[in-house]
Amino acid sequence: MTLFFKIEIAFLLFTLVFIVLRAQIKTKTASVKSFSAVCFVLIFLLVLRTCIVLIPYATYVNTHWVLHCINYIMTIIIIYCWLFAALERLEVFSLTESSTARIVLGLPIVPVIVMSAMSPFNNYLFKLNLFGAPVQGQFWFYLYAVVALYMITLLVPTTYRFIKNANPDDQKTALYSYTLTTLICCSLLYTCYRQNNIFVIINTIAVVILYTNFNEAKISTDALTGLNNRNRFRKYLSSVMGSSATVKSNIYLTYIDVDDFKAINDQHGHLMGDVALRTVAESMRDVGKEHHCFLARIGGDEFVIISHHQREEDHLKMLHLLEDYLGEKAAIAFENFSISFSVGSTNLNVPNASANELLKIADKNMYRNKMLKKARREKEKLKNTKMNDEIKQKRNDKEAQ
Amino acid sequence: MNSSYYYAVELDLVCICVFFVVLINLWRTGTKLRIQMLSILTMVIIQCVLDIVTCYMSDMHSGDTLTLQDVCKVNHDLFTLLYSLKSFTNLLVPYAIFYITYNFTADKIASKEAKLVLLSIPFVALSYLTLSSPISGHILFLTFHGEIVHGRFYSLLVGTTGFYSVLGFVNVLKIFSSKKDLFRNITRAPIDEICIYSAATLPFILAPVNLLFNVSIVSPGYAICLLYLMTINLYMRISIDDLTALNNRNELTAYLDNLMNLNEKERSSTFMLFIDVNKFKHINDNFGHNEGDVVLMQLSRLLKATAESFNCFLCRYGGDEFIMIKQHANEEKAVNICKFIDDSVTRLRDLSLAPYELSVSTGYVRFDKRFRSPRDFIDAADKLMYETKRNAKKNYTHFNKKAPVKISI
Numbered sequence: 001m002t003l004f005f006k007i008e009i010a011f012l013l014f015t016l017v018f019i020v021l022r023a024q025i026k027t028k029t030a031s032v033k034s035f036s037a038v039c040f041v042l043i044f045l046l047v048l049r050t051c052i053v054l055i056p057y058a059t060y061v062n063t064h065w066v067l068h069c070i071n072y073i074m075t076i077i078i079i080y081c082w083l084f085a086a087l088e089r090l091e092v093f094s095l096t097e098s099s100t101a102r103i104v105l106g107l108p109i110v111p112v113i114v115m116s117a118m119s120p121f122n123n124y125l126f127k128l129n130l131f132g133a134p135v136q137g138q139f140w141f142y143l144y145a146v147v148a149l150y151m152i153t154l155l156v157p158t159t160y161r162f163i164k165n166a167n168p169d170d171q172k173t174a175l176y177s178y179t180l181t182t183l184i185c186c187s188l189l190y191t192c193y194r195q196n197n198i199f200v201i202i203n204t205i206a207v208v209i210l211y212t213n214f215n216e217a218k219i220s221t222d223a224l225t226g227l228n229n230r231n232r233f234r235k236y237l238s239s240v241m242g243s244s245a246t247v248k249s250n251i252y253l254t255y256i257d258v259d260d261f262k263a264i265n266d267q268h269g270h271l272m273g274d275v276a277l278r279t280v281a282e283s284m285r286d287v288g289k290e291h292h293c294f295l296a297r298i299g300g301d302e303f304v305i306i307s308h309h310q311r312e313e314d315h316l317k318m319l320h321l322l323e324d325y326l327g328e329k330a331a332i333a334f335e336n337f338s339i340s341f342s343v344g345s346t347n348l349n350v351p352n353a354s355a356n357e358l359l360k361i362a363d364k365n366m367y368r369n370k371m372l373k374k375a376r377r378e379k380e381k382l383k384n385t386k387m388n389d390e391i392k393q394k395r396n397d398k399e400a401q
Numbered sequence: 402m403n404s405s406y407y408y409a410v411e412l413d414l415v416c417i418c419v420f421f422v423v424l425i426n427l428w429r430t431g432t433k434l435r436i437q438m439l440s441i442l443t444m445v446i447i448q449c450v451l452d453i454v455t456c457y458m459s460d461m462h463s464g465d466t467l468t469l470q471d472v473c474k475v476n477h478d479l480f481t482l483l484y485s486l487k488s489f490t491n492l493l494v495p496y497a498i499f500y501i502t503y504n505f506t507a508d509k510i511a512s513k514e515a516k517l518v519l520l521s522i523p524f525v526a527l528s529y530l531t532l533s534s535p536i537s538g539h540i541l542f543l544t545f546h547g548e549i550v551h552g553r554f555y556s557l558l559v560g561t562t563g564f565y566s567v568l569g570f571v572n573v574l575k576i577f578s579s580k581k582d583l584f585r586n587i588t589r590a591p592i593d594e595i596c597i598y599s600a601a602t603l604p605f606i607l608a609p610v611n612l613l614f615n616v617s618i619v620s621p622g623y624a625i626c627l628l629y630l631m632t633i634n635l636y637m638r639i640s641i642d643d644l645t646a647l648n649n650r651n652e653l654t655a656y657l658d659n660l661m662n663l664n665e666k667e668r669s670s671t672f673m674l675f676i677d678v679n680k681f682k683h684i685n686d687n688f689g690h691n692e693g694d695v696v697l698m699q700l701s702r703l704l705k706a707t708a709e710s711f712n713c714f715l716c717r718y719g720g721d722e723f724i725m726i727k728q729h730a731n732e733e734k735a736v737n738i739c740k741f742i743d744d745s746v747t748r749l750r751d752l753s754l755a756p757y758e759l760s761v762s763t764g765y766v767r768f769d770k771r772f773r774s775p776r777d778f779i780d781a782a783d784k785l786m787y788e789t790k791r792n793a794k795k796n797y798t799h800f801n802k803k804a805p806v807k808i809s810i
Contacts, residue, residue: 002405005408008618009415011621012412012415019625205415208419211632212631215639216426216429356691
């Protein structure tokens, strides 16, 4: 009966990991390599443990030694993969993408591999007792040291993210991934101490949780710019609309639109259009670092900022800052042509206005600004065309001569 | 604790964890089906908890320290009650699934309510028998050795569970066949089809098996199925555009990646059609974004019907641009589809009383071997679209008379 349950648990865990892995591969995201690696190693580990359960120790002693060696090596490798999966989730790409970081953090694994390979002869890391269960060896503490090292490595970026990021969802993610990794490490130590399969169970559940968390984040962010998308914006706006009038009078909604975005797309191709959108998103993020803001992209070339300010001057200051950033970034990104943006904003404290009406007001303000700009530009254009006509006429005259 | 009970409890705890993950995820989605799905999840979780509690109690009963008299003292009423409740949840979950799926499929049947009442009679009878069995002992009773033994009507319980399982399974199959297009969206690879069918069958097989042999495989089965369904749900939410309910750009890249693997002959019979709304910016600027959204939704409905009748892949590429991919076609067919779309949009414009001009530009390009990556292909289609658009802007009728312009790169 016990054997039946053991195999059933292994089968259940195997299927769960497999489902997640399959779904992850299907969505085709490039930035989850370590996560997929975790899934693969976990599947391997599960198969290995089932083998250990199924093969009788009394007749196959040597096989058991080899299987346990591989088991320890895989265990430490899966923790290494978890470290990078957590870093990926926290979007610390400077660490995950450099090969030096991978190698340096991977170095502590080498002694573990060597020691566990030597264990059948010298009992460095573990030894098998009469019943075929592993017992702690001479240099067992080294395993603790490696795990502690990884935990500290992960703690630094997590704390940084937690303090720096104002977005509560990002904070939650940071907390999530750190708690999960801690749990995994603790369960490893517990499992090694008392023979059971808590380690693989916690691993599987962590895989499932991280997968859902990752996809939730993907659903509510815009793929191109990484800002919040329309869904999240609607939710946030309705939650803010529910607060009292005094709070609402300190909140402003700003609408940003790229002028003649269609023309950019038509003349310079979609790639250039994408660059323009990213420029806007970047400058919005820079503004968001200095003020308490909610940023979202709600349509093709429409962006929205919901910001909290104590005074109206602060809001105006923010708008100026935004325009400055946009101008700077656009000048760097585009050499051949110039892009410009129209901005319109409204206070949230409009009596009896629904979320849609507020958006409309901001939209209208923006169009007014846009029309003003256009009128100004058309005047300039007229001047230019006049000059051009004069030049042409001169040229024609010359040709006639 | 007995080690086999230890592993049984561990198994149930894993299942409960998975159920909670699915439950939280479901709570956040905010779909219409939320309440029904949540009720099923709660039942399944209760079943798991009952399983753990009965495991723990039977472990206490079978301990060496307890004599026969002690067994009679230790809450044996509570034990039988919990055990019969556990059997009841085994009956309840298939019935609940049947009930929910019945409400879905039976919209057209006239005497819907009456039939439901008729079909619910066995459930009511069996639930009475099961819940009263601590007193009457019809379904289960406790011997003096602290063992649970099947009563007279136990086979009835198994039979009824099987009955509802079969009905529920038939209803699920009906739902699948009624939502063919969505189903096709999910199951592009044949393995997905197998997976989804087995996920639909598994819970229905498991409930009677669990009652017959008293092995705890029903909760793991539910855990696997629900997790699988959750991944499908997440996938749908990621790769389907929320305004128009068409495929989005993610899906297009995946589809094109698949196309890259085709052989030369199949590739050259594949056409990409690019559809773009003329002067969409004008509509947006003058009539507001809401009006623009309405236009997009109407157009997407029209295109979806077209894609279905011509058996094409359709996606919203961005803003007001749509992409259709037709496999196994020739140029004539591609031209036909373009014309068909043009005509139907013209008809739509004539029918609607909208104050703006609504028309689309279409163009097509063949998937030759000169396109090495999906990116090239999209770029080519992009360029082609501007070409056709320029023509269309000058003189719309010109475009209808002549075949769409083919570009050379």
